[in-house]
Amino acid sequence: MKTTVVGFPRIGENRELKVATESYFRGDITQEELVDKGKQLRRMHWNLLKEKGISLIPSNDFSFYDTTLDTAVLLNIIPKRFLDLKLSPLDTYFALARGYQGKAGDVTALPMKKWFNTNYHYLTPEFEETTEVKVAGTKLFDEYLEAKALGIETKPVVLGPFTLIKLATFNGTTEEAQLQGLITAYKEIIATLNELGAQWIQLDEPSLVKDISEEDRELFLTIYQELTADSRTVKLLLQTYFGDVRDIYADLLAVGVDGIGLDLVEGKKTLELIKTLGFPQNKQLFAGVVNGKNIWRNDYRQTLGILEQLPQEQLVLSTSCSLLHVPFSVEQEVFPEETAQHFAFAKEKLSELTELAAIVDQTAGALINEPLAANQQLFRSERVLENKKLARKVAGLTEADFQRQPAFEERSIVQKYTLDLPILPTTTIGSFPQTREVKATRAKFKKAAISKETYQEFLEGKIADCVAFQEEIGLDVLVHGEFERNDMVEYFGENLEGFLFSKNAWVQSYGTRCVKPPIIWGDVSRKRPITVAWSAFAQQLTNKPVKGMLTGPVTILNWSFPREDISIKESTLQIALAIQEEVLDLEANGIKIIQIDEAALREKLPLRRSDWYQEYLDWAIPAFRLVHSKVAVQTQIHTHMCYSEFADILPAIDQMDADVISFEASRSNLSLLEALNAHHFQTAVGPGVYDIHSPRVPSVVELTTTIKTLLEKIPVEKLWINPDCGLKTRGEKETFASLENMTQAASQVREALVYEPVRE
CATH class of the missing domain: 3.20.20.210 (TIM Barrel)
Structure with missing residues (x-):
C-alpha cells in the first residue's frame, strides 16, 4: 500500500x-x-x-x-x-x-x-x-x-x-x-x-x-x-x-x-x-x-x-x-x-x-x-465533561435572542446625533504595529521577568502614545492599539474556558505571516472580562469615541482548531454567548462604539452555493446577531471582514444587522462597490482605502482619488474612511505616514464637499 x-x-x-x-x-x-x-x-x-x-x-x-x-x-x-x-x-x-x-x-x-x-x-x-x-x-x-x-x-x-x-x-x-x-x-x-x-x-x-x-x-x-x-x-x-x-x-x-x-x-x-x-x-x-x-x-x-x-x-x-x-x-x-x-x-x-x-x-x-x-x-476514552448549564442556555435560545431592536433605520438616526461624527469619519481597523519592544515586553511578562504592575504601566504608556498620535493627525474614531494582544483569537481564547494553547504550532496564513490557532478542547464560556479595562483606560484619555475591539464568534471558531465531537454550530453559539457578555460590559463602561470583527466569516462558507444557507449561513449570521442583540440603541456596532470575496453573500452580510462594516477593497480594485450599489446595502461601509499587507505608503493624492471613486458608488452619509485591515504587522514609520496621509485626504475631500457636494 x-x-x-x-x-x-x-x-x-x-x-x-x-x-x-x-x-x-x-x-x-x-x-x-x-x-x-x-x-x-x-x-x-x-x-x-x-x-x-x-x-x-x-x-x-x-x-x-x-x-x-x-x-x-x-x-x-x-x-x-x-x-x-x-x-x-x-x-x-x-x-x-x-x-x-x-x-x-x-x-x-x-x-x-x-x-x-x-x-x-x-x-x-x-x-x-x-x-x-x-x-x-x-x-x-x-x-x-x-x-x-x-x-x-x-x-x-x-x-x-x-x-x-x-x-x-x-x-x-x-x-x-x-x-x-x-x-x-x-x-x-x-x-x-x-x-x-x-x-x-x-x-x-x-x-x-x-x-x-x-x-x-x-x-x-x-x-x-x-x-x-x-x-x-x-x-x-x-x-x-x-x-x-x-x-x-x-x-x-x-x-x-x-x-x-x-x-x-x-x-x-x-x-x-x-x-x-x-x-x-x-x-x-x-x-x-x-x-x-x-x-x-x-x-x-x-x-x-x-x-x-x-x-x-x-x-x-x-x-x-x-x-x-x-x-x-x-x-x-x-x-x-x-x-x-x-x-x-x-x-x-x-x-x-x-x-x-x-x-x-x-x-x-x-x-x-x-x-x-x-x-x-x-x-473509547471520555475526553471532556459537558458543561450542562451552558448546554441548557444554548438549548433555551429563542428567536428574540437573535434580534436587535429597534431596526437599523431608527438606530442610525439616534447614533448620528449621539456620536456627532463628521461626514466621511476616519478610523482604523483596530491594531497598531506590534514592535519588537512590545513583543519583548510581553515575553518578559509571560516569563515572570517583570511584574504585572510594570507590564501594565508599559501597556498604558503605549496606549496613551497611540491615542495621542491619533488625535494629533485628526482621526475621528480612535482605537487603543491592542498592544496587550498576541493574536486576535488567541488573546480571547486565553480568557475563555475550553481552549488550549500551543507553544509552537504555527501555520502559514500568507507569505511570512504565520498564526498559532488555539485549540477548542471543550465547552466554551467566559472566565472574566477580557478587554474592558484597556478600552475604558483609552476612553478616559480623549473626548473622541474609542472603539471597543472584539473578535466575533465565527472568526474565533474558524481561526481555531475546532472540536470534532460536537458540531461547529454548537461551538460557535457557546462562543457567541461569551462574547455577548463582553459586549454588554464594554457598553456599561462607557464604550459607545464596539467593533466585533468577523474577519473569517467567509472562510468556512461551503464551496457549493446550494449548501451556503442550510449548512452555514443559517446559523453563522444569527450567531453574530446574538453577540450584539441586547445593546442599547445608542451603541454603534461595527464589524470587519478580511481578504475574501463578499459580493455573492451581501444579503447575508446585511442580515448581520451591524451599523458599520469595514472590509478589504484596495487589492480588489474596489470591485465590491458595484455589488454594494446593486444590492442597496443598508449598512454604512468602510472599504479599505489602502493595502496594509504592503509596506508602501500611499500618497495624499492617491488616497484622495480613491475616496472620490468611493463617493461615486456610495452615498456620503454611509461612507467611512479606513485602511484595509489591522496594522499589527506593519512598521511604525510606514503606518504613521500612511494614516497621516489618509486623514489629510479625507479632510480635503470633506472640505470640498462643503462647497460642491459630490452626491445629493
Missing part, C-alpha cells in the same frame, strides 16, 4: 523560512543566503518524509511566498507594470506579492484572496493583453532535480490549468485568448518532467469541488483532452481537495490521467460517487483519508471502514489536502501526555498514513495490532 501527502508545511519546524525571508526584506541577508535557507528546508522536509516511509514525496510544494504565485511566475504571467521595474527575478516575485516602492518605481501588489475555505491567502494571477504564456521559470524542474541529487524521487506538484484559469483575472484579454498558450505551456511542463525521469506529476485542481457549469465542464475537458493526448511515461495525478467532485466525477474517470486524488474527509459525496459510479481499473485512487486541515488524531476504525469500501488494489493512501494547514509537530509542544495523545500535526500525520497502510496491507503481522489497539482505546 503506497502513501503520499498532497503537500507539506514549508515554513520550517521553527519558522525558519519566515525569519530568513523577513531578514532578506530588511537587507540583513543576501539573496544567496535566502536561497540557501530554502534548500536546507527542502532537504530536511524531503528526508523527514522519506524516513517516515512516505512512498510518493511531493516537490515544488515549497514556496518563498505562495505556490499560486509560483505557478504564475513559472508561466510568465507577470503584468507589465512589474516587469517595467527591471528588478531581479526574486525581487520581481516579491514585488508581485508585496508591492514595491523605491528607486525603480511605485507599484501595488497583486490582489490577495482566501484559498478556498481556509485561512491561507493566495496571490491572484493577472493576465493582460500583452501576456505571453510560456514556460519561463525553472523552479519546478530545479527542485525535482535537487531532490533527485539527494537520492529522493519526488512527485512534482503544480497548480492545474483549470484551477489557474478559475482563480485568475483577465484584463484586456480573455480566457479564450489565453487558453491555447496555457495548454501548450502545461504540455511543455509535462514533456520536460517526462524527459527528466519523473514518475508522477501532481496537477492540483481544487476548483473541481465547486459548482461546475456546463461551460466549466467543456473548459476542463478541452484542457485535459489535449494535455493527455501525447505519449509519455510519466504518470499524471489529477488532485482534488476541500470537497467532492459530484458535478464532474464521470468526466474525471474518462480523461487520460493515471491517478485521481479525492477528498474523503470534506468530500461528503465522495464515497457515494465511487460506490455508485465505480472507479476504473486503469487508474490509481489517491484516497484522502487523513485530515489535512485539523489537528485531531485519525480514528483508525472509522477510516478502515471507509477504505474497505474502496478498490484495494488501486489505492494510494493520502491526506485530504496539503498539510500546509496544520502545524509541524506535536513533539515541539509541552502538553501533558494525556492531552498530547489526541493530537496529530503534520509530522504525526505521516505516521498515521504509514500505520494505516500497514494495517490495510496486513503485512506487519503482530506489529500492526499495537497501534490499532492504542488508537481504539484513545477513541
